[in-house]
Amino acid sequence: MPAAPVTSSPNLRRLGIAAVAVVSTIALAACQAPAPEASGEPVSGGTLVYASGDAEPTCLDPHVGGNYPQALLAGQFLESLVSRDETGEIIPWLAESWTASDDGLSWEFTLRDDVAFTDGTPLDAEAVKVNVEHLKDPATQSSTGYLALGKVDHVEVVDDLVARFVMSAPDSALLESLTQPWNAIQSPAGIARGMDENCQAPIGTGPFIVDEWVKQDHVSLVRNDDYTSPPADAAHEGPAYLEAIDWRFVPDSASRYAALQAGQVDVIDNPQPDTISAAKSNDALVWLDAPRPGAANRIELNSGQAPFDDERVREAFIRAVEVDEGIDTLFFGTAERSYSPLSSVESVAYSDEKLFAPDLDRANELLDEAGWSERDADGYRVRDGARLTLRFPVSTNQSIPAEQSLFEQVQATAKAAGFEVVIELLDLSGWYGALAAHEYEIVSAPYTKVGPDVLRILYHSDSITPAPSGYFANLSQLNDPGVDALLAEAASTSDPEARAASYNEAQRLILGGYYLLPLYDQQNSFLMSTSVQGARALPTVSTPTFYDSWLAG
Amino acid sequence: MTPGSPADPPSRVDGAILRRTGLLVAGAVFVLWAVASLTFFAIRLIPGDPAQAILGGPGSQASQEALDQVRRDYGLDQPLLVQYLAMLGRLITGDLGTSYALKVPVAELLGAQLGATLLLATLALALAWLLALGLAIWSTGRGRVASALGEGIEITAAALPHFWLAAVLIAVFSTALGWLPPVATGTPSGLVLPVVTLAVPLAGFLAQVMRESLLDTMQQPFVVSARARGESALGVRLRHTIRHAALPAISLSGWALGWLLSGAVVVETIFAMPGLGRTLLQAVTLRDIPVVTGVVLLVALVYVLMTVLTDVVSRVADPRLRQEGAR
Numbered sequence: 001m002p003a004a005p006v007t008s009s010p011n012l013r014r015l016g017i018a019a020v021a022v023v024s025t026i027a028l029a030a031c032q033a034p035a036p037e038a039s040g041e042p043v044s045g046g047t048l049v050y051a052s053g054d055a056e057p058t059c060l061d062p063h064v065g066g067n068y069p070q071a072l073l074a075g076q077f078l079e080s081l082v083s084r085d086e087t088g089e090i091i092p093w094l095a096e097s098w099t100a101s102d103d104g105l106s107w108e109f110t111l112r113d114d115v116a117f118t119d120g121t122p123l124d125a126e127a128v129k130v131n132v133e134h135l136k137d138p139a140t141q142s143s144t145g146y147l148a149l150g151k152v153d154h155v156e157v158v159d160d161l162v163a164r165f166v167m168s169a170p171d172s173a174l175l176e177s178l179t180q181p182w183n184a185i186q187s188p189a190g191i192a193r194g195m196d197e198n199c200q201a202p203i204g205t206g207p208f209i210v211d212e213w214v215k216q217d218h219v220s221l222v223r224n225d226d227y228t229s230p231p232a233d234a235a236h237e238g239p240a241y242l243e244a245i246d247w248r249f250v251p252d253s254a255s256r257y258a259a260l261q262a263g264q265v266d267v268i269d270n271p272q273p274d275t276i277s278a279a280k281s282n283d284a285l286v287w288l289d290a291p292r293p294g295a296a297n298r299i300e301l302n303s304g305q306a307p308f309d310d311e312r313v314r315e316a317f318i319r320a321v322e323v324d325e326g327i328d329t330l331f332f333g334t335a336e337r338s339y340s341p342l343s344s345v346e347s348v349a350y351s352d353e354k355l356f357a358p359d360l361d362r363a364n365e366l367l368d369e370a371g372w373s374e375r376d377a378d379g380y381r382v383r384d385g386a387r388l389t390l391r392f393p394v395s396t397n398q399s400i401p402a403e404q405s406l407f408e409q410v411q412a413t414a415k416a417a418g419f420e421v422v423i424e425l426l427d428l429s430g431w432y433g434a435l436a437a438h439e440y441e442i443v444s445a446p447y448t449k450v451g452p453d454v455l456r457i458l459y460h461s462d463s464i465t466p467a468p469s470g471y472f473a474n475l476s477q478l479n480d481p482g483v484d485a486l487l488a489e490a491a492s493t494s495d496p497e498a499r500a501a502s503y504n505e506a507q508r509l510i511l512g513g514y515y516l517l518p519l520y521d522q523q524n525s526f527l528m529s530t531s532v533q534g535a536r537a538l539p540t541v542s543t544p545t546f547y548d549s550w551l552a553g
Numbered sequence: 554m555t556p557g558s559p560a561d562p563p564s565r566v567d568g569a570i571l572r573r574t575g576l577l578v579a580g581a582v583f584v585l586w587a588v589a590s591l592t593f594f595a596i597r598l599i600p601g602d603p604a605q606a607i608l609g610g611p612g613s614q615a616s617q618e619a620l621d622q623v624r625r626d627y628g629l630d631q632p633l634l635v636q637y638l639a640m641l642g643r644l645i646t647g648d649l650g651t652s653y654a655l656k657v658p659v660a661e662l663l664g665a666q667l668g669a670t671l672l673l674a675t676l677a678l679a680l681a682w683l684l685a686l687g688l689a690i691w692s693t694g695r696g697r698v699a700s701a702l703g704e705g706i707e708i709t710a711a712a713l714p715h716f717w718l719a720a721v722l723i724a725v726f727s728t729a730l731g732w733l734p735p736v737a738t739g740t741p742s743g744l745v746l747p748v749v750t751l752a753v754p755l756a757g758f759l760a761q762v763m764r765e766s767l768l769d770t771m772q773q774p775f776v777v778s779a780r781a782r783g784e785s786a787l788g789v790r791l792r793h794t795i796r797h798a799a800l801p802a803i804s805l806s807g808w809a810l811g812w813l814l815s816g817a818v819v820v821e822t823i824f825a826m827p828g829l830g831r832t833l834l835q836a837v838t839l840r841d842i843p844v845v846t847g848v849v850l851l852v853a854l855v856y857v858l859m860t861v862l863t864d865v866v867s868r869v870a871d872p873r874l875r876q877e878g879a880r
Contacts, residue, residue, distance in 0.1 A: 051736070051825075056835070058654040138619050141608050196656055215655075215665065216827040216835075217739075250736055250825035258723045258735035259825075265736070397838070429599070429606075429840055468617035469605050 040533070042236070045243045046551040048532065050544075051250040051259055053270035055397075059199035060210060060219070063135050066144025066182040068448060068541070072269070075543040076221050076245060077118075078184035078204035081109055081128070082175055083231040084450060084539045088347040090175045091232040094123060094185055094205065104170030104494050111161045115229045117187035119203045123229075125163035129155040130188040132165075140195070147457075148177035148449075170492040172499050176451030179540040205229050207240040207547040221245040234548055235534060241550035260285065260527055266551070267528045267535070267544070273402045277332035279527050286528045288544070289334070290537030291521030293345045294449035295458060296338040297403075299410070299517040302441050304464070304477030307372070307388060314514035316366040317390070317442075319359045320417035326409040327520060330402040335520040341455065341507055343521050345539070348452045348500045350507035356517065363417040372418065381418030389420045390441035395431040398446055406519070407444070436470030443475050446522050450540050452503045456487040459510050476515040483509050581857040588853040589644055592846045593637055599840075603629055606840035607653040640846075649850070650843035654836070659847040663829065667851065670828035673820070674813040676744065677751035678806065684752060685759035689798060690790050693767045703764060710757030715819040719750045723823075737826040747824045751816050755809055759802045767798040796870055803867050807859035814852050 054069035062070040062078065081095040095109040115123040132155045135145045151171040156164040165174070177183060190203030201210040207230070208221040227239045248265065250256045256268040257275045261282075271279065271287075279285040307313045327337055339356055342349035367373070372381040372388050381388040394407055404425070411421035421442070426434060434440055447454055457463055461484050463474035483506050490502035510516070524542050528535060534548040604623045608615035615623075624630040628639060643650060649659035692703025726746060727735035737743035770776065771794060779789050817830035829848055836844035868874045 055838075058839070138616055141615060141619065143615070199656070214827070215662075216831050248736070248738075248825065251831075252823045252825065254720055255723065255735055255823050255825060258727050262727050262731060262735055264734050264738070427838060467615075468620050469602070469608075469615055 040552055042241050042534065042548075042550045043552060044241050044550070047244040047246055048242050048267065048546055048549065048551060049246045049248065049265040050546075051248050051256045051265040051268045053251060053253055053256055053268070055251075056216060056249045059195075060213065061186070061195075061198050061202040062182045062184060063131075063140055063142050063145050063186070064195065064199060066142055066146075071181040071541055072543050073219060073247060074181045074184055074202070074204075075206075075538060075545055076208045076247075077206040077210055077224075078181060078186060078202060079206050079229060079231075080181065080184045080540070081111075081178045083233065084176070084179045085233045086539050088345070088539070090179065093179075093231040094229055098175070100494060102494075104172075104492065105167045107165040107167070107174060108158060109163050109165070111163070112229060113161055115205050116226065117190070117203050117205055118209045118224050118226075119187050119189055121187045121189050121203075123185070123205060124160050125155075125157040127188050128163040128185060129157055130191060131183075131185050134186075134191050135183065142182075145180070145182035148180060148183055170494065172491055172493055173451050173453035176453065177449075179450050181541060181543065208245060211244075216249065218249065219247040221247060230547060231538075233539075236548055240547050241534075242546055245546060257527070260529065263529070266532050267526055269526050269544070270400075271525050271527045272400060273331040273334045273523075276334045276525055276527065284530055286530055286532075288526040288528060288535065288537060290524050290526065290542040290544075291343055291345055292446075292448045292524045292542050293343050293451070293540070294454040295447040295522070296340055296343050296349075297444060297446055297519045297522050298338075298341065299442050299444050299519065300476040301515055301517070302438070302443070302475065302477055303513075303515055304479075305438065305441075307370075307390075308441055310370050311514060312366040312370040313372070313388075316363040316370070316417060317414060317419060318356060318514050318517050319366070320363040320414050320419060321410045321517065322358045322413045323406060323410060323517070323519060326406045330405050330409075331520070331523075334525070335523055338518040338520050339511075340518055341458070341510055341516060342452055345521070345542075346452050348503045348507075350504050350511070352508070352511050355511055355514070358413075360416055367418060375418055378420075379415065379418065380420045387420055388418055389422060390414070391434075391439055392421050392423045392442045393426050393431050393434040393440050394423055394444070395428055396425050397428045397431075399444065400523075403444070432469075432471060435472075435475065436466065440475075444519070445475055447473065448522060448541055453491060455503060455506055455510075456491055459506070459515075460484055460487050478510065478513070478515050480509065480513070577861055581854075581861075584857055585850060585853055586641075588849055589641070589846065590637070592849045593640060596840075596842050596845060597633070603627070603653065603840060603842055606842070644850075649847045652836075652841055652844050654839045654841045654844075659843045662832065662844065663847050663851055666827055666829050666832050669826060670814065670817050670821070670830060673744070673747060673751065673817060673826070673828065674810055676748045677755065677813055677816075678809060680748055680752035681755035681759055681809070682802070682806075684756035685763055685802065686795070686799075688756070688760045689763035689767050690787075690795070693764050693771065693790075703760070707757045707760045707764070710753050711761065712757070713754045715750055715754070715816050716823060718753060719746070719820060719823045722746050722750060735824075737824045743824070743826075747820045747826060750820050750823075751813055754816075755813065759805060759809070762801045762805060763798045766801050767794055770794040770797040773797075800867060800871055803870060804863050807856065807863040810859045811852065811856045814855065 052072060054072060057070045057073060059065065060070065060073060062074040079094055081093060082090050083093045085091050094111060094115060096112050098107060098109045100107045111123055111125065117123065132149060132152060134140050135142050135149055151167050151169045153166045153168040156166060158164050184204065187203035190198055200213055207224055207227045209224050211220040211222045213219045222244045223240050223242065225239050230237060250259060253270060253272050253275065257271060259265045260268045276287055279287055301308045301314050301317065303309055303314065324337055327335055338344065339351040339353045340349040367381055372383045374382050376382050376387060392407065394404060407423055411423055414421050435443065447458060449457065457473045459474060459478045461479040464472055464477050464479060466472040486502045486506040490499045490506065493499050526544055531552050533550050533552050535544055535546055537543065538545050604620045605615065607623050607627065608619055628636060651658055652662055655662060688703055688706060692699045723735045723746065726733045733745050734743050737747060776789055776793060779793055814829065817828055818834055821828040821830040822834060832844065833848040836848065
């Protein structure tokens with residue numbers, strides 16, 4: 001099939017999606033609870049109180065750095081060129097249509113002609129150009145948004161409403177990357193104020209406006225009365241129903257839930273599994289389950305050094321540990337076991353359950369074969385006087401208590417086969433430090449990104465080379481030219497079917513080499529009072545949107 | 554003892570006061586210098602690169618150029634001793650530096666949070682005093698049962714961890730009874746649970762100390778003579794023995810305020826209140842060295858000021874201490 005221009009024409013896109021769907025092995029949205037059914041007529045007015053357990057951002061501009069807490073907030077006041085709907089299809093947002101050249105080296109985006117930023121600046125091609133330049137400028141200190149635009153060389157203004165992205169190499173993930181809040185479009189005049197001021201209150205085109213940020217307390221968001229630009233899958237047009245959002249920072253999860261129960265807040269994020277379980281039996285509360293896109297949560301096996309440079313030892317570990325029961329009990333049935341490197345929201349996710357069936361006899365056999373045939377007094381295997389020890393740095397910022405307990409079960413079940421798992425609980429700096437120093441044999445690191453291109457970031461051998469900070473994303477240190485070739489192919493083809501096939505084969509190789517133990521989707525949940533109607537998670541990075549929301553009675 | 558001539562009593566007293574003040578100021582400066590130095594070196598022992606902290610925190614993917622630029626701008630490429638002296642130089646001029654993460658002056662950041670934490674700590678201290686005094690007065694000299702009960706309550710209260718007490722208070726007064734909000738939102742009702750959480754364990758400590766000296770005092774001859782004059786038991790307690798009981802508790806209050814500030818880290822996080830405690834927690838997580846140093850210095854300063862204050866208050870409460878200087 002020749003490289004077809006990708007347009008927003010529904011028929012062509014549906015064809016592509018259908019092809020992807022055929023290849024995919026996980027039914028999309030199977031694990032995703034449907035958004036709560038809206039009932040009754042929307043009511044205008046009122047203030048929604050949101051209590052966030054995520055870290056308070058140090059800068060509200062998601063171009064700077066680029067983490068999930070920033071995305072949560074930015075989704076309320078900034079918008080992207082394109083979005084993604086529930087089926088994974090790219091849909092219009094600030095751009096109403098787009099085309100790619102046959103060689104994939106040039107993309108033209110046509111913007112809506114009726115959109116202005118909340119400071120009055122009109123949205124035009126020049127604004128898009130300024131945003132891309134802002135993201136690529138080292139002074140902006142962008143990390144996530146910068147990486148997503150890695151293959152964008154520059155943007156040209158074709159006319160007022162047409163912006164041309166000139167690529168240094170074809171990038172099949174460009175549209176998916178552009179849906180992300182870290183690549184959202186801000187007012188050029190806002191950016192021109194400089195980082196300090198723009199961090200306080202970025203200016204976008206979104207349904208709400210940042211009114212005030214009281215550090216360590218709350219961010220006040222007020223309605224944008226001139227709002228015109230909902231994404232194509234929104235439920236209504238025109239301004240939001242809510243008059244304002246009071247976005248509070250409540251770090252303690254028990255306090256957050258107590259505040260929700262007491263009616264002090266309407267929505268909370270990051271509920272713990274036991275809380276979700278309790279809330280499910282509470283008629284006044286609704287659970288919105290919105291797994292994050294990109295990679296599934298998984299334990300990576302460091303194949304770059306002994307003992308996991310031996311595939312037999314890797315398989316032995318994966319056959320030895322049992323996690324199913326732990327996931328069931330520790331997560332109270334709120335998390336579903338995954339057998340894929342990708343999140344279940346990615347339509348090309350490939351699973352292979354039989355690779356992960358626990359089999360202690362097989363594990364023992366493999367370890368004997370690999371030369372770890374003796375055991376010491378404590379029951380741990382030894383070879384040449386060295387114990388079979390696996391260092392497991394765990395980030396207390398990224399692993400919730402239930403996950404930390406699950407890791408203890410991994411430790412206990414691995415012991416039966418003679419592995420000594422040494423769990424080290426670390427704060428974020430210490431954790432990144434341990435990884436940079438290669439002081440780990442196993443590790444669990446979440447990675448959120450829209451689309452399957454996350455596989456290239458996590459498993460291409462290029463990602464073993466550390467950034468100047470010591471950070472590298474390929475934590476399994478998988479170095480397979482076959483996988484590299486498939487991932488490069490998938491990233492550059494413009495044929496959706498070929499892309500899906502390459503990703504499929506790459507995932508088959510990655511899973512088959514026993515480089516990782518998939519656990520579950522990256523958990524991302526919200527609990528809401530039943531009075532909150534019409535809220536949903538955006539199918540991009542699963543941040544909640546309150547544009548269609550109202551407060552009933 | 555004092556060097557002044559006996560023929561010139563007033564200047565002798567002045568000299569003593571001057572000397573005392575001079576010693577206090579020198580002591581305070583020494584404490585602040587020691588705290589600043591300890592913090593400076595201790596924070597470099599924990600893993601984490603300050604240049605990375607400036608460029609988006611741990612795990613940032615900043616370029617080598619950006620890292621180099623930041624190291625030059627912040628003087629992080631200088632030898633440690635040079636950095637240390639530069640920090641001392643800044644501190645002497647009253648400059649606390651700029652937050653790595655938030656890019657605002659530390660003084661401004663702390664100024665905005667100090668009020669909230671001081672209000673919380675002061676209210677908690679006041680409530681703890683009331684509770685402790687009430688308990689001590691009620692439980693002493695009333696026989697074995699009251700004494701044992703008082704002692705039991707004190708020990709239990711003093712042993713309560715803040716995070717546990719907070720959870721119980723929220724479960725009872727917010728979730729079950731619905732009387733008070735679980736999360737503080739700047740209203741007076743939102744302050745009740747945090748203040749009680751901080752005050753109860755402290756009251757346990759204070760009451761233990763107070764009851765001890767109250768018991769001592771009750772054995773004194775002047776109490777017997779007051780009773781002989783016809784004073785009621787409560788009257789004796791309120792008019793004569795409180796002052797004695799309060800003395801050790803007063804000198805404990807300087808320590809108590811420092812203890813409350815550390816308790817504020819937990820309480821501010823649980824009740825989602827702004828304040829120094831939460832600022833400190835966030836700054837440590839982000840390796841925001843100037844903010845950590847600033848908070849630690851501020852707490853040390855409060856500690857020093859409180860020590861001076863309790864010294865003065867003790868002199869007011871206990872005339873014997875006042876006469877010491879002029880003796």
